Amino acid sequence: MPHLSRSDELVFFVNGRKVLERNADPEVTLLTFLRKNLRLTGTKYVCGRGGCGACTVMVSKHDPVSRKIRHFSVTACLVPICSLYGAAVTTVEGVGSIKTRLHPVQERIAKSHGTQCGFCTPGMVMSMYTLLRNHPQPSEEQLMEALGGNLCRCTGYRPILESGRTFCAESSGCQQKGRGKCCLDQGENAASSLGRESDICTELFAKDEFQPLDPTQELIFPPELLRMAENPEKRTLTFHGERVTWISPGTLKDLLELKVKHPDAPLILGNTSLGPAKKSQGHFHPVLLSPARISELSMVSTTSEGLTIGAGCSLAQVKDILAGRVSELPEEKTQTYRALLKHLKRLAGQQIRNMASLGGHIMSRHCYSDLNPVLAVGNTALNLMSKEGTRQIPLDRDFLAGLASADLKPEEILESVYIPHSQRWEFVSAFRQAQCQQNALADVTAGMRVLFQEGTDTIEDLSLAYGGVGDATISAQKSCQQLLGRRWNEPMLDEACRLLLDEVSLPGGAPGGSVEFKRTLVVSFFFKFYLEVLQELKKPGKLLSVPDGHHFPEISDRFLSALEDFPATVPQGVQRYQSVDSHQALQDPVGRPIMHLSGLKHATGEAIFCDDIPTVDKELFMALVTSTRAHAKIISVDLSKALELPGVVDVITAEDIPGTNGAEDDKLLAVDKVLCVGQIVCAVVAETEAQAKRAVEETKIAYEDLEPIIFTIEDAIKHSSFLCPEKKLEQGNVEKAFEEVDQIVEEVHVGGQEHFYMETQRVLVIPKTEDKELDIYVSTQDPAHVQKTVSSTLNIPINRITCHVKRVGGGFGGKVGRPAVLGAIAAVGANKTGYPIRLVLDREDDMLITGGRHPLFGKYNVGFMNSGRIRALDIECFINGGCTLDDSELVTEFLILKMENAYKIRNLRFRGRACMTNLPSNTAFRGFGFPQGTLVTESCITAVAAKCGLLPEKVREKNMYKTVDKTIYKQAFNPEPLIRCWNECLDKSSFHSRRMQVAEFNKKNYWRKRGLAVVPMKFSVGFAATSFHQAAALVHIYTDGSVLVTHGGNELGQGIHTKMLQVASRELKVPMSHMHICETSTATVPNTIATAASIGSDVNGRAVQNACQILLKRLEPIIKKNPEGTWEDWIEAAFEQRINLSATGYFRGYEAFMDWEKGEGDPFPYYVYGAASSEVEVDCLTGAHKKIRTDIVMDACCSLNPAIDIGQIEGSFTQGMGLYTTEELKYSPEGVLYSRGPDDYKIPTITDVPEEFNVSLLPSSQTPLTIYSSKGLGESGMFLGSSVFFAIADAVATARRERDIAEDFTVRSPATPERVRMACADRFTEMIPRDDPKTFKPWSIPIA
């Protein structure tokens, strides 16, 4: 609707340049504005709801209260541009550039190898940059805090932290430096012969080369903005958008008047509540009132009784204010402040804390709010204001429940919050438990306060409030009332738990699920509080008198471990690798830790990803309409409303496909029926992204449900619903072997996994005017597959289609198959409309549509001797394949082939089947079945160890391959490197002595248990088919001597382009600086194989080598003739002599085959061996754990690039850790995926890195098979993450033994806090009510 009044001009600065927006739209976020309007594409879109930090930028504002400039990081995806009036924004482009001057933060993150795919890097850079603007020499704690809101899916964080640490005051650098063991002590090439410790390098970059940080070089706050701030505009500013009006009053009086005029308009501050609600729940407000310019809302005042904080203060400011009061006041007065501070350290990430306001937090009344329970028990009062005047209301149970009588009136605002001091004899505490320690909403959060009658332990007042256990924060008022007058002792504890479970009751099907866990936490938290207070009361001289002469119950030291929280510590560690031979030419980069070719560009935001390509002429945007039913007939599709909307150009359906619509059982666009929620039915094409998305909402599809609807593996088995025949391998005589030994029959469940590549799926299709040609820019691991699919969909020859892949923001297997589907649908749109089409999936849609790792259900029967020797093993596995075949048959095959892992078991039977269910189709994922299958094998080993009373490592060792042998599929191999990895891992991690220390710790601690585990690994790389092991390359030498290398691999972050140039550089003997790789394109290297299965660098490296050798051979006569000439001389001469300076290289690949009938073959070219040990500490009362130490030894043979390979190991280990501990997909009983973003799907964060994390590449190892004797390490590390899982299981087993609970148990994977807590059964898990599953509909269903 057009507005009569005109908009004001919005003024702000970006990177020192003034932005003047005459038609600022309140619905436009800073992220969109930067990317679309200013074409600053360094800031990335990943989740759009503040959860990942990829869009971090720095905002600088003049603070009217302190009169200083405040610099703070924000997530641009949640910042409406209208909120930036008078602010200066700095993006990654404003920090530095490779064209002008790099900032030290950018230089260091790149050179420390902190970038892989580079999609998270600009966000990381901005978080660190902002930290340094405020603290040029930060502490390590500040560094962790600053990066806590930034996710990275590739690196495992260690190198990122290391780069940040170089700025820290207490930075330590290489632990070997100065001891003569560090390669940089000796110069990189000083090491002598192989195999000696002095050949081992422990630094991957040279810190001394870094430019120093010079804070005087930073952009200054624009003087114009300073002038504006000093003479603030008192006038109300109004910005009218297409649908929303933003009103920003300049005075409090105007704000109050506006609130009368617009009583329903929300006050918008951080937008961290309103923004996500708009995105995911479609909340819409036509008028927004912004109080950002009202300084009264940021005032802070103190009295002798308490503290008043303005509602407009950010949570970061609140944290500082509280910390200030805590340092000034005696401890007894600051109980509430300390409890709030505890939560403020963990609440969200730094960016959200910078943006979110105290008022917004309180008023949002989120059920998971961390602060409201503490504020509620702390007798907080809310100071309200309206045109009529002021009043105060308590922040109590009724307010939190949203009762009108206890709430703000529509014309009122929250001005400030009064938090009284605590008093003597009063104790306040806060508790929370989330899936991860940092940047995760709590499952349950609590605030607790007790006041004792003076000098006694008699309860005078008690307040307990919980979040996460209902629609709102709940105060357990009744329970508290009944406990008044009771003494603080065990009987009171028992009574309190009983009362709490009665009052804070959760129905079995409560939203959010995890009901029994939450009930347990309600009482476990109270127990922690009980102990904490008891501990305080016990302090000498605390109590004046104890009634009846009773003594305090003693708390033995063993129980005190329940009290401590896990601190977030900056990880330490050493990375060991073999230095190159001392005779290797200096120019030869092979084997050296060369920085990722795009590292610096990642760090400056200059690396171009698919959606960073500028808008092309007449480009349209596509959005997908997906099924909302799991199995249904499509009755009708009504597009009329969608087509009427402004900007909508067309809706693409199956009828528009000129060629084939995918496969019969796997259609690109649904026809007649749908097989899962999230299946693509049609696609809207509109002028803008917003218009396309609005039209999606208006597309109406009528369905009629079909039977059966199958989601779980159990149901699929019941219905015999399978995607392919069973795969089976067998050796020995399993049945007979079972007759003579003890047996265990168990089940193992392994959950699925979302790829969570930071760059969602995206494609840009540009139709050309001639000959039906198409240019496709796509984020894929397999451009040839996209090309082929588009060809068959449009019914045009492959030679008209060119797919380009510059780089991919993470793939992990998720961009092998799906990009072809999306590319083909977008191509149909381009074909029909004649215009370029851009399709960028939202994070929610990406997670909904694309599928991931197959969940697995395994049953094993293992026969063993008392000695731990396994005589027979029979494993039957089922994977949940979803609704179409995709890669499920191949995954089943790999699962069966690889499941024996490192063990020689004479009588062995493996069977596997892929279940067909009504879920989105699962697909390739790093490790391809291995991480799931081996968890079954390793679980079975652990179970045998427990039964035999042996340590699991002993049983592992006993059953491992020892000599040259044949696998279950009769492929011969030599396990020597496996044994070496195992022994080195035990040795380097001091495993056996730590076993004793762990046992000692466990004896002394009842509520905390440590666990230790070590796992061996034999991982086969490659595809089980010869035709997949071919590769080609094209190398051109230009007349100036520069070299252009093209090959069939795609740059996914794994550094393949860097490695390829290292190969080319060695072969041509030309420095890498002379060389370039532009992109992967189907026009330069045709018929490529997907970059997957860990062999991309192997096979493409051989092709590049071949091309270079051909060229060098052609150049040989010229070089011979003029041996003293330069490279440029030779090339010039070659050109003169008409020598072809372009060559195609080809690698015919490894032979690989598998005969499933016979059960034998040679399916894999070679194995990667490794071992990992991990130690964890588990909090038995909450299920949380911390990772104390991990040691990995990996047989990389002669690594092409140790920095890249160690990066792959660390990154895949961390991804594996996520698979086995935190990443949990949740589906509704109707088959709708709930977990569709970083809020509800938790990948590891920076606080999940083991406190000590050591990685060693096995020295002196060789393989004759591969290029320069290197090995592909892309996937293998995933499985090593299971060492954390088994360490947790070890800790849980210890807890259970101590509690005398039967030892036969298996923790399901992922070992989430919920599962761990419930496995550590105790009096609290026993006292919770359990519902009969038949009496309620669960909120979510397990699909594994």
Ligand SMILES: Cc1cc2nc3c(=O)[nH]c(=O)nc-3n(C[C@H](O)[C@H](O)[C@H](O)COP(=O)(O)OP(=O)(O)OC[C@H]3O[C@@H](n4cnc5c(N)ncnc54)[C@H](O)[C@@H]3O)c2cc1C
């Ligand atoms: C990624 C992410 C992670 C998070 N993690 C956590 C977490 O771990 N723990 C946790 O507790 N919370 C978490 N949150 C929630 C966060 O704390 C709240 O969203 C935030 O505090 C809201 O503040 P805001 O200023 O952004 O509110 P806005 O979104 O700007 O406003 C929210 C509401 O408050 C009202 N309001 C604001 N100020 C006033 C006022 N002065 N008077 C009257 N009404 C007012 C508005 O009308 C509006 O309805 C997270 C949020 C995000 C996005």
Ligand code: FES
């Ligand atoms: S895209 Fe903004 S936080 Fe994820």
Ligand code: FES
């Ligand atoms: S490098 Fe961090 S997400 Fe890829």
